[in-house]
Amino acid sequence: MTINLGTGKGYSVLDVLKAYEIASGREIAYKIVPRRDGDIARNYADPSYAKEILGWEAKRDFNQMCKIAGGGNPKIRMDIGSSLV
Numbered sequence: 001m002t003i004n005l006g007t008g009k010g011y012s013v014l015d016v017l018k019a020y021e022i023a024s025g026r027e028i029a030y031k032i033v034p035r036r037d038g039d040i041a042r043n044y045a046d047p048s049y050a051k052e053i054l055g056w057e058a059k060r061d062f063n064q065m066c067k068i069a070g071g072g073n074p075k076i077r078m079d080i081g082s083s084l085v
Helices: 013-024 048-054 062-071
Strands: none
Touching: 013 062
16 A cells, blocks of 8 residues: 655755755755656645545644754754755
8 A cells, every 4th residue: 555645735856955955054056957858847745545544644844844854853964065966
């Protein structure tokens, strides 16, 4: 059984980069390049099945999730340095 977990709202790659910059307090170097063959334009989870089957729904917003995932947790080292993403 596969169950999508998420908020139901999609985020761009730049949204993710900016959220991790805020969470870590560090700038992430990146380079914007053309989309590759096969890259999808959008991707997001529909969390309705998780709520129906598991009674689960996201309680935090995306920025809070990024902070918890590493940016604001001193026990987790984020190696984002100056490498291009």
